[in-house]
Amino acid sequence: KAGVTQTPRYLIKTRGQQVTLSCSPISGHRSVSWYQQTPGQGLQFLFEYFSETQRNKGNFPGRFSGRQFSNSRSEMNVSTLELGDSALYLCASSPSSGTAEQFFGPGTRLTVL
Amino acid sequence: EDQVTQSPEALRLQEGESSSLNCSYTVSGLRGLFWYRQDPGKGPEFLFTLYSAGEEKEKERLKATLTKKESFLHITAPKPEDSATYLCAVLSNSGYALNFGKGTSLLVTP
Numbered sequence: 291k292a293g294v295t296q297t298p299r300y301l302i303k304t305r306g307q308q309v310t311l312s313c314s315p316i317s318g319h320r321s322v323s324w325y326q327q328t329p330g331q332g333l334q335f336l337f338e339y340f341s342e343t344q345r346n347k348g349n350f351p352g353r354f355s356g357r358q359f360s361n362s363r364s365e366m367n368v369s370t371l372e373l374g375d376s377a378l379y380l381c382a383s384s385p386s387s388g389t390a391e392q393f394f395g396p397g398t399r400l401t402v403l
Numbered sequence: 404e405d406q407v408t409q410s411p412e413a414l415r416l417q418e419g420e421s422s423s424l425n426c427s428y429t430v431s432g433l434r435g436l437f438w439y440r441q442d443p444g445k446g447p448e449f450l451f452t453l454y455s456a457g458e459e460k461e462k463e464r465l466k467a468t469l470t471k472k473e474s475f476l477h478i479t480a481p482k483p484e485d486s487a488t489y490l491c492a493v494l495s496n497s498g499y500a501l502n503f504g505k506g507t508s509l510l511v512t513p
Contacts, residue, residue, distance in 0.1 A: 294446070323500065333447075333490065335500035346499040380446050387499060391437070394446035 294383050294395035302401045308369040311398045315362050315383030322364040327378040339364050340387035376402045405430045405495050409504035416481055416511050424476040424507045426491030436474050438467050439490040447490055481511045
């Protein structure tokens with residue numbers, strides 16, 4: 291079974307731009323969660339989508355948004371990028387919302403200049 | 404508020420030198436405690452899920468245990484390829500998201 295895939299793997303943007311990251315979950319998994327990982331804060335939860343609905347949201351500003359499609363693929367968008375948004379963005383999938391194990395993709399490394 | 408604290412932050416071991424990593428947690432109700440391994444530049448790799456105090460799970464040189472307040476990841480006779488950051492996370496009864504600790508960076512030297 292193929293794992294979680296994320297595209298692109300690396301991105302370089304400048305302040306003020308916006309960016310869209312994509313995540314394809316494991317086949318059959320319907321829940322997708324997004325996390326931001328930085329050296330200082332560690333892994334922090336952004337939001338979770340299940341059946342095209344946002345089920346839960348972390349403590350991030352409204353510049354961070356996401357959506358999920360009917361095939362469970364998910365995208366997250368960050369508008370008006372700031373230097374502090376530089377991070378590894380990780381997507382995790384699980385069979386259903388609130389399920390124990392979450393399986394992570396390789397992440398997208400975003401650098402904001 | 405759920406809290407997860409991992410110690411030590413970094414650990415250096417000689418090959419074959421067994422040790423333990425600690426994960427202390429405070430949650431309103433534990434649905435599960437998870438251990439992940441993360442290599443540089445990669446996403447976390449799932450290792451174990453523990454659900455209740457007294458539970459133990461093993462995989463190769465790794466053994467995870469759980470009490471009501473903490474979990475230990477025991478590494479027996481580690482090899483250099485065990486070098487990685489080990490992350491602990493909890494899922495509470497009231498949440499959908501994993502709450503991660505900051506991790507323990509393990510280096511095993513030959």
